[in-house]
Amino acid sequence: MSLYSVLATAAVALSSLAVATAPRSVLAFLAFQGALLFVYLARIPTWLRVGLLGVALLLLMPLIGAFNGYYLEVATQVGIFAALALGLNIVVGLAGLLDLGYVAFFAVGAYSWAIFGSPHANVIFGGGFPLAGVWFYAFLFVGLFVAAITGILLGLPVLRLHGDYLAIVTLGFGEVIRVLANNLDKPINLTNGPKGITPISRPPAPLGLPYGEYFYFLVLLIVVVVVLVNRRLEDSHIGRAWEAIREDELAARAMGVPLVRMKLLAFACGASFAGIMGVLFSAKQVFINPESFTFLESIGVLAMVILGGMGSIPGAVLGATVVTVLNLQVLKGLSLWLNELKNAGVTVLGYSLADLPTQFEPAKYERMIFGVILVLMMIFRPQGILPARRRQRELAHLER
């Protein structure tokens, strides 16, 4: 056993103990996540790495969830965004097509189950709805296909556009989907407008699992599948074709890469991951409305991809974790802490915190965080925190 192996095991054990003893402490949970990152990065044998990560994610995480259910919710959200980031990673990171309306595909998936999995479908089709919970599993695939087809539909008209124009058109597309979701309560009531759809059925949970744990495991399963698919794609001829298009479209075409098919495939693949997660998201939340599918969400997913490193699979997962945890825990924790200080009447340098304006709430400043992340990453580390291996090799070559 090397020193690193001992350290990694100890880190996981100690941090999970810390969470168990102080289940309300955000710092303890952050330490647990840090330990997982350390396990991933440390030089330890593969069997130990896989074993530790497996134990942590399959056993420790649900246990932690038993102490503090909110952490399980955070972990589930991280998983959902990890799948979204991996999907966008294909479009932006591998194929180099900047998509600013990615959340539209998530919305398409979410609405496909929300409409049929709730009594709302009765308004459109008469009676017989909601569909039974088991249909949820079928709709995971329906959502996948519908999103993929939407991806192709978006891809077809914009195939000829490059770079910035493509970005603006996809942004417009995202807005169009949101405006449609907001307004298609007439002439036919398809989406129930801004009021949203509820209640959305959930599948019967197997083995009597509580829903928190059930959705956690389901998300974990999907993320693992998505990661595997991504890894296989990356080094296949399709993945190489995408990277060729990203680096130089003309050269790729000259080498016989079928541009149209490959670009559409990138859009469809990226969209399908978002679609499947959308279906899951609607069942998990029980309620959806257009507010969950704004431009802010698209930029959030983009920030995850860029933070982790465009084109890098571990990067996308790390980016999703960092941004989600920042949003759900660090900023919220900061707001709560500030409020406590305010109520306690603490003064800093003679300034009473109770005089702070009520409109000032750290939890509301996620855009600022996204913005700073995007700008700083572009200026100082455009390859991201965990750059893709191929890109790393290229950059190393350039420096020599």
Next chain:
Amino acid sequence: MDYPLLLGIFPQVFLDGIILGFMYALIALGYTMVYGVLEFINFAHSEIFIVGAFVGVELLLGLKSVGLLDGLPWPLVLFLTLVAGMAASGLLAVTVERVAYRPLRNAPRLIPLISAIGISFFLQDLIRLFESLWRNAFNLVYPTIDVLNLRFELTETIDVSVKSLVVIVAALLMLWALHVIVNRTTIGTAIRAVAEDQAAASLMGINVNRIISLTFLIGGAMGGAAGVLFGVQYGLINPYTGFIPGLKAFTAAVLGGIGNIPGAMLGGLVLGLLEAFAASYLSLLTGGAFGAEYKDIFAFSVLIVILIFRPKGLLGEIVRERA
């Protein structure tokens, strides 16, 4: 169908469309000038625009609090507000270029675009942070100046408010000034030279960096003026208001042919008119099935259709592709 009604509201809708169009034209100039020299979409321009509106409202509220708002003659107040908004937005645009775009001048195309999106998001929340701490509110309303709300009745169905006339006149003056600067002065020649070919321009002794800063200054100032006029015309602003008009103005710039200054003006007017008519007539023509909410979709559809069938826009020239 109620034809007399459709015809009756026509002049009013036309007027609204013209006002909206001038607003878009002023904002679109910022996009198109920057695109002309750097070939990149300054995504943060919508926030530069709304900063102008916020500086304007702060100045007016400040004047009001010391009781000068009604004491000073209103044209002077408006002029001061416009100048303040233009100065703030222009300087902000120059700063943004210096901090977030210049280090990325030679990077691949997507890199500065992503940086610009970051700046846009950062500025939105920065305004919110500032106003939350300063006024404990970030939805601000422009204080009313009574003269501006006077309305002339032209006919039974059409009336024009003084502020609409002010907006139109101010926008026309601004566009004329820009036209003179770009086409009649040495600076304008330098800007056009840099847009044409940076390397050749620098060989002719033009300081390219300074001209690029100047382009951002002028474009930003136009955006700031549009911001103040937007506030005067529509009243309510918040830090996120700039996003949609910014996007529409970009559409207008593309519609007219991006990089082309008269094109941006034409594109703005066309888009403003299209949108005003869509907003008023869609619901009437479809019997209420599709209402004014669809005007945004309408604008984006216009953008997509232009990009597919006429990517160079109405007045656009052929833009070389950069590898």
